[in-house]
Amino acid sequence: MRRSRPHRPRGRRPLAGLLAGVLAVLVGVTAAGSAAGDDLDDQQSQLEQRQQANDQQRADAEAALEGLSEELAQTAQELLAVQQQLGPAREALSAAEEALAGYEREAALIAARLQDAQDQQASISATIEQDSARADEIRSQIGQLARQAYQGGPELSGLSVVMEAQSVEEFTEQYSLATAAQRAQSEVLDELAAISADNRNSQARLTAVGDRIAELKDEADAKVAQAEAARQEAADREAEVERLVAEQTAKKKQIEQQKSAAQAEVDQIDAEAAAIRKKLEQVAAQQRERAAAAAAAAGTAPPPAPSGTVSGALFGNPTSISPIYVTSEYGMRLHPILGYYRLHAGIDLRTWCGTPIYAAKEGTVQWAQWRNGFGNQVMVDHGLVDGNSLMTSYNHMTSFVVGGGQAVSRGQLLGYSGNTGTSAACHLHFEVYVNGATVNPRPLLGL
Structure with a gap:
C-alpha cells in the first residue's frame, strides 16, 4: 500500500471573516435596537434566536458558495x-x-x-x-x-x-x-x-x-x-x-x-461530480461482479441485488468536534448568483482549520487527490453493504496523510481540515455515495 506525501493547501483564502464581522455588527445593532420595556430574559432569547438564524443563514450561504x-x-x-x-x-x-x-x-x-x-x-x-x-x-x-x-x-x-x-x-x-x-x-x-x-x-x-x-x-x-x-x-x-x-x-x-462566469464554473464542478459518480458506479459494478464470482466459486448464495438504500448508524464521527455539529444540511440550496436551486450533496460538519479528519468506517482509500471544486479529497471505499456499494468522501482538506489503495480502520487519521477548492470557510464537507449516487449522511452518522 502506498502512503502519499501530505499535500499543501490549495485554493482560496477563507472568506468567512467577512460574514463573521457582519454577524457581530448585526447582533450589536439588534441589541441596541431592543425595546426598553422588554424583559431582559425575553431580549436574551430574541438575541439568541436571531444569532442562531444568522448562523444558519451564513452556513447555508457557505454551502451554496461551494462551486x-x-x-x-x-x-x-x-x-x-x-x-x-x-x-x-x-x-x-x-x-x-x-x-x-x-x-x-x-x-x-x-x-x-x-x-x-x-x-x-x-x-x-x-x-x-x-x-x-x-x-x-x-x-x-x-x-x-x-x-x-x-x-x-x-x-x-x-x-x-x-x-x-x-x-x-x-x-x-x-x-x-x-x-x-x-x-x-x-x-x-x-x-x-x-x-x-x-x-x-x-x-x-x-x-x-x-x-x-x-x-x-x-x-x-x-x-x-x-x-x-x-x-x-x-x-x-x-x-x-x-x-x-x-x-x-x-x-x-x-x-x-458575473452570471456567465458563474455558470461556467458550476458546469465545470458538475462535470467533475459527474465524473466522480461515473467512476464510483464502475467501482460498484466491479465490486458486485467480484462478489458474485466469489459466491459462485464458493457455491453460496449470490449477494442481494442493490436496493440503493442503506440504513443504520454505520459511521463514526469523522471530525474532532464532539458531539458532531452539522452547520449545513444535505439538500437543495439557492445559488447566490445563478438564482436557481442546486443540490448540496453532503452535509457540512464544523471543524476548525487544520484539525484532524478521521475515517468514518473501515475501508480502502479509493483515492486521495485534488478535485476541482472539492479541493483536497479523500474517497474511502467501504465495500458492499446489503448488496450496495458504500463510499464516503472528505473534502476541502488542507492536506491528507493516506494514499490510494491504503486500508484504513474506523477512526484512523485521514488528514486535516481546511478550505481548499471552492469553499467559503474551513469545514468538512462530508458526502456518502450509495452505488455512486449521493445520499443524506445524517442518518448514517446516527444523527
Whole structure:
C-alpha cells in the first residue's frame, strides 16, 4: 500500500471573516435596537434566536458558495453581508424615528405646560397689580379721613355725642353719623388687611410659578437637545439604509454581470461530480461482479441485488468536534448568483482549520487527490453493504496523510481540515455515495 506525501493547501483564502464581522455588527445593532420595556430574559432569547438564524443563514450561504471561484464567492458574500446589515439598519431607523417622535411629543407637552405656567404668571401679576392699586386707593382714603378728623377737631366719642347733643333728635343724628364713620373706617381697614394678605399669597404663588417656569424652560431646552440628537440619529440611520440599498443594488448588478462566469464554473464542478459518480458506479459494478464470482466459486448464495438504500448508524464521527455539529444540511440550496436551486450533496460538519479528519468506517482509500471544486479529497471505499456499494468522501482538506489503495480502520487519521477548492470557510464537507449516487449522511452518522 502506498502512503502519499501530505499535500499543501490549495485554493482560496477563507472568506468567512467577512460574514463573521457582519454577524457581530448585526447582533450589536439588534441589541441596541431592543425595546426598553422588554424583559431582559425575553431580549436574551430574541438575541439568541436571531444569532442562531444568522448562523444558519451564513452556513447555508457557505454551502451554496461551494462551486464558486474566490472572486464570484467574494461578490456573493458581500451581497449577503449587505443584506444581513440592511434589516437591522431598517430596524434602527424605525427605532430612531420612534425616539424622535417621542421626544417631539414630550417637547410639545412641556411647551403646553410652559404656556399654561406663563398664563398663570400673567394672571397672578395682573391680580397683584389690581390689588396693589386698590390698596393704594384705600390708603389714600384712610389718609383723607385722618386729615378730615384732624381738621374737624377731636374725634367724637359716644360720651361727647351724649353731652353735646341739644336734643334727642340731634343726639340720634350725631350718634348715627359717628357709628357709620367708625364702621366705614373698620371696613376700609379690613379690606386693606385682606388685600395685603391676598397680595402676599399671590406673591408666593407668583414666585412658585416663576420657579416652575424656569424648570420647564430647562426641561424644554433639554428636550429640544434630545430631539435634535434623535433627529440627527434618524437622519444617520436613514442615510445608512439608503447607502446599503444602493450597495445592494450595485452588488446585484455586479452579480448579474458575473452570471456567465458563474455558470461556467458550476458546469465545470458538475462535470467533475459527474465524473466522480461515473467512476464510483464502475467501482460498484466491479465490486458486485467480484462478489458474485466469489459466491459462485464458493457455491453460496449470490449477494442481494442493490436496493440503493442503506440504513443504520454505520459511521463514526469523522471530525474532532464532539458531539458532531452539522452547520449545513444535505439538500437543495439557492445559488447566490445563478438564482436557481442546486443540490448540496453532503452535509457540512464544523471543524476548525487544520484539525484532524478521521475515517468514518473501515475501508480502502479509493483515492486521495485534488478535485476541482472539492479541493483536497479523500474517497474511502467501504465495500458492499446489503448488496450496495458504500463510499464516503472528505473534502476541502488542507492536506491528507493516506494514499490510494491504503486500508484504513474506523477512526484512523485521514488528514486535516481546511478550505481548499471552492469553499467559503474551513469545514468538512462530508458526502456518502450509495452505488455512486449521493445520499443524506445524517442518518448514517446516527444523527
